[in-house]
Amino acid sequence: MQSDSTLRPLVSKLQELGRLSESDAAAIEALPHTVRSVRHLQTLVHDGHGPTYCTLLLSGVAARERSTRSGGRQLLGFYVRGDLIDLNSALMGCAHDSVQIFGDAQIACIPFEALLRLAFERPTIGRLLWIDTLLDASIAREWTLNVGRRDARTRLLHLLCELAVRQQQANLGSLEKVDLPLTQEQLADALGLTAVHVNRMLQSLRDEPAIERSGRTIRIKDWRSLARMADFDDAYLKVANAPVTHPVFAG
Amino acid sequence: MQSDSTLRPLVSKLQELGRLSESDAAAIEALPHTVRSVRHLQTLVHDGHGPTYCTLLLSGVAARERSTRSGGRQLLGFYVRGDLIDLNSALMGCAHDSVQIFGDAQIACIPFEALLRLAFERPTIGRLLWIDTLLDASIAREWTLNVGRRDARTRLLHLLCELAVRQQQANLGSLEKVDLPLTQEQLADALGLTAVHVNRMLQSLRDEPAIERSGRTIRIKDWRSLARMADFDDAYLKVANAPVTHPVFAG
DNA sequence: CGCCGGTTTGAGTCCATTCAAGAGGAGTGG
DNA sequence: CCACTCCTCTTGAATGGACTCAAACCGGCG
Numbered sequence: 001m002q003s004d005s006t007l008r009p010l011v012s013k014l015q016e017l018g019r020l021s022e023s024d025a026a027a028i029e030a031l032p033h034t035v036r037s038v039r040h041l042q043t044l045v046h047d048g049h050g051p052t053y054c055t056l057l058l059s060g061v062a063a064r065e066r067s068t069r070s071g072g073r074q075l076l077g078f079y080v081r082g083d084l085i086d087l088n089s090a091l092m093g094c095a096h097d098s099v100q101i102f103g104d105a106q107i108a109c110i111p112f113e114a115l116l117r118l119a120f121e122r123p124t125i126g127r128l129l130w131i132d133t134l135l136d137a138s139i140a141r142e143w144t145l146n147v148g149r150r151d152a153r154t155r156l157l158h159l160l161c162e163l164a165v166r167q168q169q170a171n172l173g174s175l176e177k178v179d180l181p182l183t184q185e186q187l188a189d190a191l192g193l194t195a196v197h198v199n200r201m202l203q204s205l206r207d208e209p210a211i212e213r214s215g216r217t218i219r220i221k222d223w224r225s226l227a228r229m230a231d232f233d234d235a236y237l238k239v240a241n242a243p244v245t246h247p248v249f250a251g
Numbered sequence: 252m253q254s255d256s257t258l259r260p261l262v263s264k265l266q267e268l269g270r271l272s273e274s275d276a277a278a279i280e281a282l283p284h285t286v287r288s289v290r291h292l293q294t295l296v297h298d299g300h301g302p303t304y305c306t307l308l309l310s311g312v313a314a315r316e317r318s319t320r321s322g323g324r325q326l327l328g329f330y331v332r333g334d335l336i337d338l339n340s341a342l343m344g345c346a347h348d349s350v351q352i353f354g355d356a357q358i359a360c361i362p363f364e365a366l367l368r369l370a371f372e373r374p375t376i377g378r379l380l381w382i383d384t385l386l387d388a389s390i391a392r393e394w395t396l397n398v399g400r401r402d403a404r405t406r407l408l409h410l411l412c413e414l415a416v417r418q419q420q421a422n423l424g425s426l427e428k429v430d431l432p433l434t435q436e437q438l439a440d441a442l443g444l445t446a447v448h449v450n451r452m453l454q455s456l457r458d459e460p461a462i463e464r465s466g467r468t469i470r471i472k473d474w475r476s477l478a479r480m481a482d483f484d485d486a487y488l489k490v491a492n493a494p495v496t497h498p499v500f501a502g
Numbered sequence: 503c504g505c506c507g508g509t510t511t512g513a514g515t516c517c518a519t520t521c522a523a524g525a526g527g528a529g530t531g532g
Numbered sequence: 533c534c535a536c537t538c539c540t541c542t543t544g545a546a547t548g549g550a551c552t553c554a555a556a557c558c559g560g561c562g
Contacts (some may be wrong), residue, residue, distance in 0.1 A: 006257075047280055048486070050491055058462055062439075064392070066392065066393070066396045067396075068400050068401060068482050069482050070398065070482070072400035072401070074395060074396040074399045074400045075402070076392045076396070077392075085375060088305055088385045088388065089293060091378065091382055091385060092382055092385055092386070092389075092490045092491065092493030093490055094393070094486075094490065094491040096387075096389045096393075096486065096487045097392060116378075120371065120374040120377060120378075123371040126371060126377070126528060127342065127367075127371075130342060130384070131342055131343055133381070133385060133388070134339045134342060134343055134384060135343070135389075136388065137339065137384070137385075137387065137391055138339075138343075138347045138348075139387030139469055140388055140391045140392045140395060141315070141317065141327045141328075141347070141348060141391050142317070142347075143395045144325060144327055144391060144394045144395045144398055144443075145317045145318075145319065145325040145327070145399045146400040147395060147443065148398040148442075148443025149319050149323035149324070149325045149443060150323070150520095151517075151545090152517080152518070166373045181476075181538065183539085183541090184540075184541070185540080192395075192398065192399025192400060193518075193519095193547095194518070194520085194543085195540090196518090196519075196520085196521095196541095196542090197517090197518055197519070199541065199543090200518090200543090201540065203298075203542085231319050231320050231321070235299070235345075235347065236347045239343045239345065240343065240344030240345040245476070320521090355506075402549075402550095403549075403550070434507085434508060434509090435509070436508080444550075444551095445510085445550070445551060445552085446508090447509095447510090447550090447551075447552085448549090448550055448551070448552095450509065450510065450511090451510090451550095453509090454510085
């Protein structure tokens with residue numbers, strides 16, 4: 001059942017973070033795994049549980065989330081193709097949050113031990129996987145800044161920019177079009193706002209020449225202008241320009 | 252210049268995350284390092300720069316932060332004794348945020364390559380260091396939830412709880428007393444609020460029997476009650492109960 | 503003494519929420 | 533084909549939590 005290119009999205013993603021030898025790439029693609037289809041709103045990771053396999057998102061969109069006891073829901077990050085959803089909870093032995101699928105999706109389940117063994121047998125891979133989890137953390141921090149210190153309009157635009165860049169990084173589109181399979185309620189949960197207010201903010205973008213919205217797809221006509229309005233700088237989504245494999249790990 | 256127990260706080264911290272052999276502990280303590288004193292408000296990590304050494308906080312308090320272009324400042328986490336401040340930026344080759352010292356402090360600078368070599372030569376250590384960065388990320392996510400979905404009063408109480416637990420974890424005190432060397436302005440930057448409003452919230456705690464405030468120290472008289480009010484559950488600060496060293500890494 | 507950083511207090515404003523109701527669309531079953 | 537439901541989006545009016553602006557207070561320190 002394993003087409004030998006199923007795990008390619010993972011390789012592609014890691015290659016963005018640093019140089020990967022052909023042997024390393026092959027080793028990743030050779031990882032045991034099973035492919036599964038999951039449906040809308042299905043929960044992949046459950047708060048408090050420790051998974052025994054790692055989930056690689058092959059298609060679709062997923063979101064990490066936590067809730068307050070009073071029912072307030074906060075999304076903590078989105079995931080697209082190539083993202084390892086629960087490497088962190090696997091390493092820690094327990095999840096601190098839940099991950100939910102938005103729209104139907106396909107995932108590859110990789111046994112956790114196999115992935116971890118690879119990480120430590122091949123330090124280059126291990127280092128890139130580690131960096132991947134750190135970038136995830138960097139995004140989480142940016143969200144804190146976003147929710148804590150930007151007004152609703154800027155917040156929304158900033159999220160738009162992030163999604164645009166990440167969809168592009170995952171080879172899912174260009175910087176000109178963002179397709180967000182999210183209800184306004186879900187957008188609100190991502191931004192720490194109310195669905196009603198998200199609606200109003202979306203409308204306030206109508207007379208904004210830099211972008212054009214029709215339903216849930218947004219056309220970006222002037223990226224520079226949008227980024228400026230959104231207070232957006234994509235640095236937090238990337239590692240240093242020239243990814244060098246440190247001499248220690250050359251052999 | 253290297254007292255052989257200088258790096259003990261790092262060992263202690265990692266031992267909370269999982270089992271560490273004596274040999275591993277000794278290897279950590281044997282890491283090359285230099286001790287430095289840093290003064291109030293000094294910036295340890297600079298946004299955009301890639302450090303060549305890792306900073307271990309030996310005493311004092313530090314805070315990670317990012318800012319909006321318009322000057323809004325958001326703190327993203329606090330660090331106490333035993334915390335590795337910039338392992339993430341060292342791995343990624345560039346920092347995405349800054350870290351500032353609050354009050355005078357002592358740090359140990361560990362060459363990054365030495366630490367990383369140890370991480371991959373001794374998978375147990377590597378795994379625990381990795382987990383440490385993941386717990387840091389878990390805290391960042393909780394802050395997003397805190398800022399995004401809790402009202403000002405609960406937000407403040409929640410931060411109080413976190414600081415209490417972490418000071419206790421670092422053997423810096425008990426759950427009965429929290430000493431925060433922070434101005435109300437800094438608290439505001441941590442909570443996504445205004446200094447003025449933090450002041451009012453602090454006052455609203457006067458008629459709260461569970462805690463007692465005098466200046467910048469807070470006595471916790473009823474932890475259970477406080478935790479309930481703060482919507483606080485310390486799970487996000489910890490790993491699964493029984494930290495097992497996976498068979499793969501036994502030898 | 504006078505300055506300075508931090509804290510406290512007050513009054514007015516505004517951004518975002520709440521509550522509530524209506525409109526549009528997709529899917530289902532009679 | 534229509535009636536019905538469910539979900540999402542939209543709109544309005546009123547409320548409120550947090551902000552802004554501004555001034556006064558306080559303790560430490562040169």
